[in-house]
Amino acid sequence: MTGRSRQIVLVVASFVAVAFVSWLIFIAFDGAAIDKRMSTLNPLSDQAQSYHDVYVLVWWLSGAVFVVIMAATLILSIHYRERPGVEPRRDIHGNTRLEILWTIIPIVIVLIMVVPTFAAVLSVEGDAEEGALEVTATGHQWWFEFTYHDSDGNELFRTANEMHVPVEQAVNVSLVSNDVIHAFWVPALFGKKDMMPGHNNRLWFKSKPGTEGMHYGQCVEYCGDSHANMRFRIFVESAADYDAWVTNQIAKAKWSDDELVSAGREVFVAKACNSCHQVEYSKSDAPDWLVPPTVAAIGPNLSHLASRTTIASALLDRDESSLRAWLKNPPAIKPGSRMPNLELTDDEITKLIAMLDSLE
Amino acid sequence: MATATDGVGTVQAEQSKVWEWLTTVDHKKIGTMYGITGFTYFLISGLTALAIRTQLAVPNGNVLSAELYNQFFTMHALMMIFLAIMPMGASFFNYFIPLQIGARDVAFPRLNALSYWVFLSGSLILFSSFFLGGAPDAGWFAYAPLTDAKYSVGSGLDFYCVGLIILGLSSLMASLNFAVTILNMRAPGMTMMRLPVYMWMTLVVSFLLILSLPIVTVALVMLYFDRNFTTNFFTPETGGDPILWQHLFWLFGHPEVYVLILPSMGIVSEVIPVFSRKPLFGYAAIVFAGASIGVLGFGVWAHHMFTTGLGTVPALVFSATTMGIGVPTGVKIFNWLSTMYGGSIRFTTSMYFAVAFIAMFTIGGISGVMHASPAVDSQHQDTYFVVAHIHYVLFGGAIMGIFSGIFYWWPKMTGRFLSEISGKWSFWVMFAGMNLTFFPMHFLGVSGMPRRIYTYDEGFGWDDWNMVATIGSYLIGVSILIFLINVFRTMRQPATAPDNPWDAPTLEWATSSPPPEHDFDVVPEVHSSMPLWTNREMGIVTPEAPEGLHIHLPPSSYMPLILAIGVGLIGVGLLSHLALVGIGVAISTYGVWGWSIEPTD
Numbered sequence: 001m002t003g004r005s006r007q008i009v010l011v012v013a014s015f016v017a018v019a020f021v022s023w024l025i026f027i028a029f030d031g032a033a034i035d036k037r038m039s040t041l042n043p044l045s046d047q048a049q050s051y052h053d054v055y056v057l058v059w060w061l062s063g064a065v066f067v068v069i070m071a072a073t074l075i076l077s078i079h080y081r082e083r084p085g086v087e088p089r090r091d092i093h094g095n096t097r098l099e100i101l102w103t104i105i106p107i108v109i110v111l112i113m114v115v116p117t118f119a120a121v122l123s124v125e126g127d128a129e130e131g132a133l134e135v136t137a138t139g140h141q142w143w144f145e146f147t148y149h150d151s152d153g154n155e156l157f158r159t160a161n162e163m164h165v166p167v168e169q170a171v172n173v174s175l176v177s178n179d180v181i182h183a184f185w186v187p188a189l190f191g192k193k194d195m196m197p198g199h200n201n202r203l204w205f206k207s208k209p210g211t212e213g214m215h216y217g218q219c220v221e222y223c224g225d226s227h228a229n230m231r232f233r234i235f236v237e238s239a240a241d242y243d244a245w246v247t248n249q250i251a252k253a254k255w256s257d258d259e260l261v262s263a264g265r266e267v268f269v270a271k272a273c274n275s276c277h278q279v280e281y282s283k284s285d286a287p288d289w290l291v292p293p294t295v296a297a298i299g300p301n302l303s304h305l306a307s308r309t310t311i312a313s314a315l316l317d318r319d320e321s322s323l324r325a326w327l328k329n330p331p332a333i334k335p336g337s338r339m340p341n342l343e344l345t346d347d348e349i350t351k352l353i354a355m356l357d358s359l360e
Numbered sequence: 361m362a363t364a365t366d367g368v369g370t371v372q373a374e375q376s377k378v379w380e381w382l383t384t385v386d387h388k389k390i391g392t393m394y395g396i397t398g399f400t401y402f403l404i405s406g407l408t409a410l411a412i413r414t415q416l417a418v419p420n421g422n423v424l425s426a427e428l429y430n431q432f433f434t435m436h437a438l439m440m441i442f443l444a445i446m447p448m449g450a451s452f453f454n455y456f457i458p459l460q461i462g463a464r465d466v467a468f469p470r471l472n473a474l475s476y477w478v479f480l481s482g483s484l485i486l487f488s489s490f491f492l493g494g495a496p497d498a499g500w501f502a503y504a505p506l507t508d509a510k511y512s513v514g515s516g517l518d519f520y521c522v523g524l525i526i527l528g529l530s531s532l533m534a535s536l537n538f539a540v541t542i543l544n545m546r547a548p549g550m551t552m553m554r555l556p557v558y559m560w561m562t563l564v565v566s567f568l569l570i571l572s573l574p575i576v577t578v579a580l581v582m583l584y585f586d587r588n589f590t591t592n593f594f595t596p597e598t599g600g601d602p603i604l605w606q607h608l609f610w611l612f613g614h615p616e617v618y619v620l621i622l623p624s625m626g627i628v629s630e631v632i633p634v635f636s637r638k639p640l641f642g643y644a645a646i647v648f649a650g651a652s653i654g655v656l657g658f659g660v661w662a663h664h665m666f667t668t669g670l671g672t673v674p675a676l677v678f679s680a681t682t683m684g685i686g687v688p689t690g691v692k693i694f695n696w697l698s699t700m701y702g703g704s705i706r707f708t709t710s711m712y713f714a715v716a717f718i719a720m721f722t723i724g725g726i727s728g729v730m731h732a733s734p735a736v737d738s739q740h741q742d743t744y745f746v747v748a749h750i751h752y753v754l755f756g757g758a759i760m761g762i763f764s765g766i767f768y769w770w771p772k773m774t775g776r777f778l779s780e781i782s783g784k785w786s787f788w789v790m791f792a793g794m795n796l797t798f799f800p801m802h803f804l805g806v807s808g809m810p811r812r813i814y815t816y817d818e819g820f821g822w823d824d825w826n827m828v829a830t831i832g833s834y835l836i837g838v839s840i841l842i843f844l845i846n847v848f849r850t851m852r853q854p855a856t857a858p859d860n861p862w863d864a865p866t867l868e869w870a871t872s873s874p875p876p877e878h879d880f881d882v883v884p885e886v887h888s889s890m891p892l893w894t895n896r897e898m899g900i901v902t903p904e905a906p907e908g909l910h911i912h913l914p915p916s917s918y919m920p921l922i923l924a925i926g927v928g929l930i931g932v933g934l935l936s937h938l939a940l941v942g943i944g945v946a947i948s949t950y951g952v953w954g955w956s957i958e959p960t961d
Contacts, residue, residue: 028800032803034821035821036820038807039807040805040806050735051738054733059730062727066726069719070719076701077700077707080700082706083704086704087704088638088703089701089702090639093640094644099645106691110683110684113733116735117735118676120735121672124735126672179511180506180511187739191739192738194667194669196603196669216820219810221742222498222506222812224430224511225426225427227813228813228816336426
């Protein structure tokens with residue numbers, strides 16, 4: 001082979017090799033969209049979509065730069081390796097024209113990135129249109145509290161770790177924290193935003209049609225011992241399902257006269273569960289000793305615990321065995337948990353579970 | 361130690377080796393101590409990383425408790441940044457600043473010794489936290505108010521404050537020393553635009569530290585006061601603002617990233633031309649690009665804070681400045697590649713690491729520019745995508761560059777060649793290991809895996825790539841083992857290295873390997889940024905040393921050690937009993953007093 005054709009083969013082979021590796025990388029990136037609960041690649045709201053569009057553009061630009069630089073490195077390394085009889089070109093010190101060229105190329109790439117970035121950020125910043133649903137999300141070590149408001153801003157009810165929203169409805173979320181910095185993130189629906197103590201950040205999103213279902217979220221700002229265990233979910237529902245859910249949440253806790261449930265209520269008070277957890281019975285049902293005077297938001301409101309699918313900040317499914325394990329020793333499941341090991345007996349736990357299961 | 365040297369032979373006074381090292385003011389010995397200390401912490405910090413990867417290998421792992429994991433990931437970062445990469449950089453700075461600029465020592469030799477001993481005391485304070493009630497566990501960034509005494513009850517965060525203040529003091533003294541040395545002590549003929557690129561990067565790094573360390577020092581004092589004396593700088597309940605900490609921290613923290621990477625950029629700017637056997641392509645552009653990275657580095661800090669509710673305009677401004685840093689970085693990459701163009705490249709282990717630096721750093725650079733866009737950032741921030749990014753910059757970049765420098769300068773520093781065969785093995789294993797460890801983290805990131813989590817559940821789809829990453833991390837461990845064996849075997853060989861084994865163009869290669877205590881018998885003339893090549897082309901021969909050459913060297917001193925012990929005791933006092941602070945102040949005062957009256961001739 002002549003020198004020239006050898007060069008061409010080298011260049012082509014290097015690009016093919018790098019392109020092959022890039023293709024494998026592409027497949028692996030794509031795999032992140034499949035069966036991944038927290039995938040950032042399946043945008044289901046207009047806001048997540050506009051961020052995703054920027055990501056796709058930036059990804060392809062990055063991929064192009066990657067291929068060129070990797071191939072160039074490979075080609076130069078192979079072609080200019082030490083060979084007998086070949087002298088280095090010591091006369092080359094630089095080339096102003098080339099250097100200007102590769103100052104301009106990155107500038108152009110940056111400009112291509114800047115314009116859609118600015119457009120996307122401006123479209124997502126601020127508040128949703130009038131008539132959006134208003135929810136306050138509060139970060140606690142280590143769980144999320146959701147407070148729903150009516151259109152005048154009055155509080156309707158509080159729930160924890162599972163947020164429900166109607167499909168195709170714009171939602172404003174006020175982000176606050178009760179202690180340290182947490183962050184609120186459901187990749188399918190919106191980008192990360194911090195819950196900053198002393199500040200009130202806001203984000204909004206509007207789910208796309210046909211996105212009904214359960215979407216996973218997690219705290220993504222390191223917040224101490226159990227940062228890893230601070231998860232939550234957002235349920236996007238049809239308007240009818242959502243209205244039914246709201247009606248149930250607004251209602252007071254269900255009163256049951258079942259023997260085991262009554263016993264559970266006594267344990268609930270005897271073990272001072274009610275000093276952290278609120279269960280709002282209607283006054284006519286509940287005796288005075290059962291209604292706590294004021295309730296600080298130390299632990300989640302349990303008035304409708306049985307309407308949730310999970311417990312312990314979405315760590316565990318809400319079933320008999322999980323509840324039992326949790327009540328037995330909360331810090332074993334969530335290290336550092338504010339809920340201590342109350343040394344409950346199996347019998348007490350059985351009663352408490354009966355009571356909690358009645359709170360639909 | 362001898363205070364003067366007669367001819368080429370050295371007159372050694374009868375002194376114990378230990379005392380000699382404790383009192384040395386020789387930049388080469390101090391550089392060696394920095395290097396050994398830094399590499400030791402590199403190994404320890406690497407072990408914490410392996411423990412972290414072992415915990416994350418499978419879902420719901422139970423190798424580490426949440427508390428220990430959080431300490432490990434915090435200390436892994438703190439140790440790698442402040443106790444490993446920075447001191448290994450300082451090691452080369454110390455050793456090669458005087459040698460590359462044709463000086464006999466740094467401008468302030470005793471201050472140089474003080475920098476090392478203060479660094480050692482600060483590092484021991486920070487490291488001892490593991491055994492004294494728990495290491496810092498709030499991340500190296502230590503966001504308020506998690507660091508408040510209310511949420512971080514143990515003393516880990518106090519160790520963080522005191523340790524970093526003392527380490528910062530050390531870096532500040534060293535940086536001033538380096539900057540003054542480079543600006544004032546260059547050999548005749550070595551104008552600024554004839555400085556080796558490595559010296560330029562050292563100068564930029566020194567100014568970055570001089571300008572940024574005071575900011576974090578103030579922040580650390582404020583945090584220490586918040587924790588111990590109920591001030592309210594960062595506590596929201598009492599009118600403080602946690603955002604203030606983030607601004608102060610990243611005003612330091614972002615330039616700090618360039619402090620870590622620029623030295624390695626300098627190293628590969630030396631290595632690539634030497635082994636391509638042709639001059640650096642676009643010397644001026646590389647120098648200016650490095651300097652502008654340093655300047656721009658002060659205008660991008662809030663890109664770490666896109667998700668904090670920065671506001672639209674600040675987010676867009678910091679987005680634009682951050683993308684802007686990609687431009688000088690791109691220029692550097694293209695110029696390194698063009699240096700290889702037309703070369704006759706000798707692929708030594710050092711060159712392997714340098715070329716890998718270009719490729720790996722490019723990946724880290726690309727993913728950095730991607731996240732300059734707040735739209736991309738808010739879907740990736742605090743996910744493993746960013747973990748991948750920083751490790752491509754700091755492992756693929758900074759560490760690869762340091763290894764390139766180790767293999768390049770080892771014969772100069774020790775007179776012995778590291779084994780090339782073993783070196784290439786360690787290179788390939790490390791290269792495979794780091795890509796297996798860190799590339800899959802991109803996939804984990806887009807799959808939504810948050811960083812800094814000690815556990816994750818099955819069903820999120822993160823299992824496979826985590827296992828791959830863990831296997832990769834063990835491979836990195838193996839490569840380090842191969843390297844250590846190489847070092848130990850090499851040091852048992854006789855010293856055979858000639859003055860300039862690589863035919864390099866810079867002045868450190870114009871003296872013996874290892875260099876004599878006075879560095880040069882005669883400093884060669886300097887007519888370009890590649891003096892040894894230019895002199896050869898121009899036929900300039902450096903004259904032999906005259907008979908009975910007498911070179912004055914500064915005497916050794918134990919005052920820096922005394923002063924550093926005093927400073928260390930002040931730190932220990934701030935963490936235990938204030939009475940110790942008094943003793944520390946007394947010892948420091950004695951050190952300063954003794955220092956001032958000590959004869960320096």
